[in-house]
Amino acid sequence: MQLAGIRHRPESEDTAVLAAHQLQVRLQTARDDVAQVEILFADSYLWQEGTTALERRIMQPGLATQGNQYWQTTLTVPTNRVVYAFLITDTTGATVGYGEGGFFDDVATNWQTVGNYFHMPYMHVSDAELPPAWVKETVWYQIFPERFANGVRQNDPANVQPWGAGRVHRDSFYGGDLPGITAHLDDLAALGVNGLYLCPIFTSPSNHKYDTIDHFEIDPHFGTKADFQALVDGAHARGMRVMLDAVFNHFGEQSPQWQDVIKNGEQSRFADWFHIHGWPVGRDPKTKRLNYETFATGAAMPKVNTQNPAVQAYLIDVTKYWIEQFGIDAWRFDVADEVDHGFWRALCGALRAIKPDVYLLGESWHSSQSLVGNGQFNAVMNYPLTQPILALFNGQLNPEDYVGKTNLELMMYRQPNQQAMFNALDTHDTPRLLTTLHGQLTKFKSALTLLMLLPGSPCIYYGTEVAMAGGADPDNRRCMNWQPDEQEQQVRQFVTRLIKFRRQQADFLATSQLTWTIDGHCLILTRTDVEQTIQGRFNLGTQAVSAGSDASPILTAGVAADEVAPGGFELTVV
Known part of the structure; x- marks a missing residue:
């Protein structure tokens, strides 16, 4: 048995309070080394008094990374107090116990010693910091306000260019504003998104507004506070949440x-x-x-x-102001990983005190366990989960390595936080999806579909729904093209259907079992619970393959005459 591959840390991502009396437990072992894991558990007080016996449960094998296998189960803990240890059996039949003190021999006296067990002294739902329930049901739409739509020309900058004219430069201005966004809320509602993420809107000399002058004022080229209130009210009337972007690192x-x-x-x-x-x-x-x-x-x-108390008070007042005065629903915090944790705890606590269901999101480009939970963010921007999707469809990752990397990220956070992770394939900081995939629309659709099948809160970058192209910043910030005859309408129809599917299946996709199968050059992602199975089958090879399901697919790309073209997929619900 490879003991070095076995790991569990209580009160980390390895344990998650899902609800009152419900504790999810994970154990990591070496891959292909362990045949079975049992968890033995009890209320420590009642067990030691002799009024209750140890319970035993076989844990289920879950996701596997490139080097490790995860095992998982959910315990019901009526008293909220629990001690637990693991009985691990390897593929040769050898057994070992594993608990707080490390490994111990599988003999009766050791199982009767409470010091060998991990301890959860008391499960408080409040300590779980469960993300707002609405987040896992949200499909976001990210807007770079200066490039989305020009609703009021009277507030245009002096050096404004005609909409969409010329090559985009770092100092280009085109006149996009808040009234322009409000004017297109019906278009966004028809697309099906139910969350708006706005890049910064506060006073700033730049087009991107990440160099804030005054956090309490709307940039005059974007409109007025009345314009912003109209946007928030219009979004809420259409069932959309609104998230603002704050830059507190600088x-x-x-x-x-x-x-x-x-x-x-x-x-x-x-x-x-x-x-x-x-x-x-x-x-x-x-x-x-x-x-x-x-x-x-x-x-x-x-x-x-941000360690200065006066700075902390000022920035906390900023975030409270836009919630209390305008009713926004969420904050995204730029460069969150370069700001001290003490400040984030103070800010997040203050915001949850006035709006318990506020969604708090940190920007990070890497795995960020230290930012999620522990009094801080509900989630981070999940680039480590989404960027491998791009590498997969560009042929830079084989299916086996893609699955291993993805599973590692899915195990990085507690399940409730994983359901709230912000998953985007392109943003204002990355090349656009179509350009990254070299203009291949079939792969473009497949990548979006894979994104929508994964746990988290997915996001569409403005223009992606009509297959806008764009390279690295600033080319990825082109003006939205509103001419229907110049848009990829069949792509918009596809994305609309995909978003509808995602929202209809939001609860299922948040909690159902996730498994991967590799069949030749096809990657198959299956989501299952007791009521239904959803399966996405993606052809990553260079040749067409036969359609793989007897059920009629609800969504496809590159499928014709019972064959799935290279880069194509079929999505079925059983």
């Missing part, structure tokens, strides 16, 4: 706080709002390096000292 150089630092130097009342290592602020004459910290290496975005 401010823009034109912010009044930073300008005061430039003017007054060490005497500025905002001097300790930033990470400054020399005066006056600027470049060191010897090293030519900035003497203050910034986002990345850009001088125009000074990094904020």
Whole structure:
């Protein structure tokens, strides 16, 4: 038995309070090494008093990564108190016990020793920090406001270009605004999305608005607070939630706080709002390096000292203001992984106190267990889960490695948080999906379908529903094309059907069992519960394959004459 492959950490992603008296438990073992895992558990007080016996349950094999197998079960714990240990049997029949003190021999006296067991002293549902129930039912639509639609020309910037004209540059302005978004809410409702994620809308000199001047004001080129309220009200009337984007890692150089630092130097009342290592602020004459910290290496975005109580109070007030005054439903926080955890706990706690069902999302490009739960975010932007999908359909990952990497990410977080992860195949920070897949519409549709079958809260980037192209930033931020005869209408129809399917099956896709099968060059993803089975079959080879199901597929791409073309798929419900 490969003991080094066995791992369990209580009160981590390996245990999840799902509801009152319900505890999900996971165990990791080496892959292809273990034949069976039993969990033995009891209320420690009642067991030691002799009023109850140990219960035993065989755990089910779950997902497997490239090197490990996961085992899983859900325990019912009437008293909310439980101790538990694992009896592990390998493929040769050898057994070992595993608990808080490590491994122990499988003999009766060891199983009667409470010190050998992992302890869950008391299960508090409040400690579970369960994400809002509505999130797993949400299909998001991300909007880059400056490029979505120009609703009011009177607020256009002075240097505005004709809509969609010319090549997009980093300093291009086209006049997109909040009234433009409101005017197209019916289009979005028809598409089927029920969550709007808006990139920053606060005052800023740039088109992207990630260099904020004033967090309490709408950028005048985007409209007014009345315009924003109309947008929120219109979205809510159509059953859509609204998520704003906040940049608290850094401010823009034109912010009044930073300008005061430039003017007054060490005497500025905002001097300790930033990470400054020399005066006056600027470049060191010897090293030519900035003497203050910034986002990345850009001088125009000074990094904020979020450990300063005054900074914390200001930023918390910002987030509370837009919830209390305008009724927004969620916040996405930019560069969340570079901000201290103490601040995030203070902010998230303050927001949950005024809006218990607020969705709090952190931006991160890597696995981020330290940001999820523990008083912080419900979820993060799940690039480690979604980027392998792109590599899979571009032939950069074989199916076996794709499954291993994906399963590793699916096991990275507790199940309730995994249901709330923000899953997107393209965003304002990445090349567009169609361009990444080299214009291949069949693979484009397959990738979106695979995304919608995975746990999490999926997102469509504006224009993806009509197969907009675009390379790296700023080319991925082109103006939305609103001319129907210039849009890929068959793609929009496909995405509309796919979103409808996802929303109809949201609860099922959040909780059902997930299994992978590799059949030749086909990757098969199956989701199952006691009532139904949903299966997506994706042809990753270079030759057509026979259609693989007797059931009539509800959605396909690249399927004709009972064959699935390379890059195509069929989706069936049984």
